[in-house]
Amino acid sequence: MCGIIGFISRKKRMIRGDKIAIALDSLKERGNGQGSGYVGYGIYPDYKDCYALHVFLKNTPTYHKIIDRVKSILGMYGVVVKDEEIPVKEGVLKKEFIPWRFFYHFHDSYRDIENDLMVNIVMEINDKVDGAFVFSSGKNLGVFKATGWPKEVAEFYRLEEYEGYMWLGHARYPTNTRGWWGGAHPFNILNWSVVHNGEITSYGTNKRYVESFGYKCRMFTDTEVVAYIFDLLIRKHRLPVEYALSAIAPKFWDEIDRMEEEERKIHEAIRMTYGPAALNGPFAIVVGTHEGMVFMNGEIEENNTLIGLTDRVKLRPLVAAEKDDLVFVSSEEAAIRRICPELDKVEMPDAGTPIIVRLE
């Protein structure tokens, strides 16, 4: 059991990070204090063309050596424009890790493949550099997470000092794996960020599938794999978003059998080709997306958007709501009303049917 919430301003209005913290705080009953986290999009306008890498460094006296090793990997392909400790309020949490950030850009010769390279770099650091875990690697966005209650984590990272047009939050109640900083949500790769309520019973299948495409699951929890599946299907394979989401929460065979031929062939092909990418088990997820997604009508989305999705038999709650330019998705309506009491519309999305919110 976990609590999730996300919101986006379709007009790209900037909203302070403490808003999401207040909303998430009201979902704390769904967590147990063993992990909370946030991601804000649009928070680094001064470095918007740089990759912002957030990295946990094991809190030991020699943590500078870890920084050097990370830098030596980064230095092979580009330039670290700036690096520093992420500003935190000391004394709020037991500091198991030192959160560090690197603003980074690739040499010009790598521009065409920079996203693929960045995935490889993240995998390499997480796999090979002892005591370093990259937990955020997108542009103009940042993940803030730790072991603790929602309020504590927000206070620790001084969230009120950031402004973004899209925020996701997550309060964790770890079940199958231990609570640790890296295990808290959101999970991020490039501009993909995922918060997840549920359990991926297909994890063994999903993990081995993405690993055969070079991703490495090193965070000891199932949600990580969701971010990689989105990256693989939508960014790398360039599946139209609607079909990619259908691969993740597949239509039932009896539904597919009743479709018209062209549509039936497509969905049959999706299940045959992407069966190992299907998320099985109970889940509700909210995803901050990568830009450049292709829709089935051929449109290409230049911006980051927000997607909400549940499993196909609806074993986890999810509500959606709207107020002016704001769209919210959350485990519980109360959390939304805590920060926005008057709503224009509240609805419960159909099982397995995505909510996709794009900027105007």
Add this chain to the structure above:
Amino acid sequence: MIPSAVPPKFKVEIDREKCMLCGRCVEECSWGVYRKERDRIVIYSNRCGACQRCVVMCPRNAITVRENTTCWRSHPLWTAEVREDIINQSKTGRVLLSATGNAMDYPIYFDRIVLDACQVTNPPIDPLREPMELRTYIGKKPKKLEFEFVEEEVDGKKIKKAKLKTKIAPNLKLETPIMIAHMSYGALSLNAHLAMAKAVKECGTYMGSGEGGLHRALYPYADHIITQVASGRFGVDVDYLNRGAAIEIKIGQGAKPGIGGHLPGEKVTAEVSMTRMIPEGTDAISPAPHHDIYSIEDLAQLVRSLKEATRWKKPVFVKIAAVHNVAAIANGIATSDADAVVIDGFRGGTGAAPKVFRDHVGIPLEMAIAAVDERLREEGVRNEISIIASGGIRSSADVFKAIALGADAVYIGTAALIALGCRVCGRCYTGQCAWGIATQKPELVERLDVEEGARRVANLIKAWTLELKELLGAAGINAIESLRGNRDRLRGVGLNEVELKALGIKHAGF
């Protein structure tokens, strides 16, 4: 003279109180255990193989067959079996022939693996009420799908629409991941083949033809039959290839890796000869290799030749015995245009195999599935080819474990025969099968009722299918593709570290 008789393996007893001298046992026993004399039945226990036909058919339940083991002096090394074999071979100078699968005491890994179920953190699913999908496609899959955007006019407005550009190769659609293995007509009776063909058609799955061609009586079921091309090429012509649902090249068999097969001339009856397209009464000899395949590139050539002959409309499978290097071989197959690789483990059954091969050559299926699945993933091709596991699958639990280890579907052989009446007496190669299964003698074949047999086999597949759904539901999974290769849902019990590593699973407690 050195006397070479050994004590009978079984002791047959008739309760003379109960026996009414009806002579049913004399009729039913095709091995000649019984002979009727005026006022009594004479018993030749040395001919008995414990097939239980007489026990089951005796109207008075008067017959008991028990093991006759008491008269050998026990010795841990020089077992009775070892001594018997030596006596036999020193007398005959021949190769020991046996049937069924590996009979040695190797670990059965399926029985050292336990399954997972949901408690609290995710809900188990009740398959009786909620959807539970077992549908499985066997065949080549693309690595990724590609779409193209085509402009269309809908209601006077021009809109772009995503159209699937990738062509999907022909696949077999299975409603349950259980198929029936290749057992040839010739080794088996026509009634056995017919019963199984009816059953697979009813269950939405497939059976293998074996290497003996396809009898015309099976043509109505051909769309549920995978036709086999083995080294003997019996009954193989372009019609045969096009008639079936898919084609399977048999390279090897788990019960006898590395050798071919002989169907003895006495089993090549008129019907068998017609189906195999060879003269009546000649031995049907399958060489050890395909003589047009001496290497992996030759296999690729045959795969493609079969595809050419069927205008690329039929999936082509390649069956290999599980041997030490199975993972590398499977990888070679995966890159050959083949649609599926069949791995036959060392417990795979046979109607006739040299005992030394049956018991000593090959590796356990569980290890082979794990190794092949892992290797194909390392090569990034696992999802593009199907893995069919066969050899000693005894229950739905075995099926479930095989799929979680990495298989797409399984073949069952012996289990299907048991459903038809087989009691695993292991004397298939004699052609005397009292149950009408592994024989060509008309009077024995007619004992096997086709309709009843079809019902039994279908019942077995349906029962296992239901159990698979229950197990999946308990595991919180509602589509079989989420179980495939999901080794997280398995745990070993009593396995050492090397075994766990080979299987790619954790030990219980972790």
Add this chain to the structure above:
Amino acid sequence: MENEEVVVIDAKDMNYRELNEKIHEVLNKNPRVKKIILKNVLGQRYIGNGIRKKDLTIEIYGVPGGDLGMFMSGPTIIVYGNTEHAPGNTMDDGKIIIHGSGGDVTGHSMRGGKIFVRDDVGYRSGIHMKEYKDKFPVLVIGGRAKDFLGEYMAGGMILVLNIDREGRDLGKIRGRMIGTGIHGGSIYIRGEVDEYQLGVAADIKEFTEEDREKIKGYIEEFCNYFNLNERVKEKLINSKYTKIAPVSKRPFGKLYTPDLR
């Protein structure tokens, strides 16, 4: 191409799938076609694979790839060049005439039809040929065969004429392990063959006048295809042949002992 009886396809730089697809396209669209001429063939496999049209001739100029005419059931293929691995593999009916040599396993598992090779064939040719009723496969080799000729042979006929292109004698054949595992059919080799050249299960039988009658027609056909004169034809028909046939229909019947008592 729609209505012509002769269609020419230039196979230069064509992939085998493309070439074979073209051939099938001609057959589908043009039922009147009698001859397909393939020019510049170089290594394309599976030509004629599975084709059933009896009144069709495929002429090949160049070197076709492996499995030429595999599963073929009816057409005639004429090759002006050598062939690779396994021409006539599991062939059902029809003819393959090779103005050159055949590769290894020429006529593998052939169950019907005829193959005429002007020059030599490779190892294990005619392996596991088998006959059934009116299906009687015949492999005629003008020159010589490498070892294991007619291995596992289960029916049909192999005829080795042992001459060069002009019809001159090549001398005593050198192949070893002839007819190893043979359990049906017969092998006729022009000239002497020593016992040691035979494989397990093969036996030298008396060559009778009846046998001569059996092979006569095939010799005439061979001379006809490859333009050999009357003198050579007469020589071939009247030569001494060694007939090799199975010891028994069940060569391995006594190999096994049941694991029973």
